Amino acid sequence: MGKKAERNNDVGGVISNGNGCVCDVVRAIADAQDNVVEIGCDVSCARSIQNLVSPVNGNGLDTVPFILYDKKGKPFKGFGTEVRGGRFECFNSFIFRVTEVDDEDCCAVLELLVFDNDDTTCGDPCEQLDNEQVANLERTGICITVDLDCFCAITCLPAVSVL
Template identity: 60%
Template sequence: MGCGKKFNDNVAGETIFGDDNCVCDVVRAIADAQEDVVDVACDVSCSRSIDNLLAPVSRNNLDTVPFILYGKDLKPFKAFGADIEFSGGRQRLDCTESFIFRVKEVSDDCCAVIELLTFDDEEPDAPGNQQGARCDKDPCEQIDGEEVRDLNRTGICITVDLKCFCAITCLPAVSVL
């Protein structure tokens, strides 16, 4: 399937691909599913992750479907952002980079606000402790050997045009809230 081609897939009996941008449709379905979970308090695929998030059995606090986006060149998208670190009484910018995201919202025109997720087992949300994918050349280098419970939100969000991506890989549903 190439960029802009239609593809049909069902999640919980509903077609999730409604327009010509399947990446946008999948990310929108993840956002809707995550919103439902938060409001209510193949083996690995986007459909499976969304189903697991919504399944009655999943009331085990799953709240997020982490995902990786791929550009039109089919290379994984790595995002960068910065937070403020306090060091010696001074404020400094601290760069974080990641291949892994959590959707916050998706607009009707397929613009999305996504949050960078990183692995940090020391202080998950403390500025200056978010190593993310620093120096990693691909998502596997960021993910391999990490404990699922160490996947954390960074609070760093970026806005992307989902029409600029051709592929998405969903990771198993997790709890990061």
């Protein structure tokens, strides 16, 4: 077989190295979020990443929330639990924050993000997001590990502050 052509896509300032484009975008988000935390300081992934790191002196934004889609085009819903008062409490969400990306195998640790008044299971991302206040988006502390090569699309939401 012939040699596979290497892509040279610019994803939010990151040049693709031939891995899946979802992996490249999530890696760029992780790098931008790390830079914001380290320095204290129209919707698309590139715009959300740019808004996260600009201006350099800090704008209060610390997270690019995103939604992943499987290879059939269906939004991916993550599930996790925590223990409160000796009981399990289940959370599910279509919205994630990347906490870490493994460059070798393109696996990522994603934290589930939810709205503070969200007690019901959502059927799709729009149902989860519709009419919610941006300020009510919060971290759960619940993380899942995913293989980013299993996804074919990503939708980035505008950069927000959830820390």
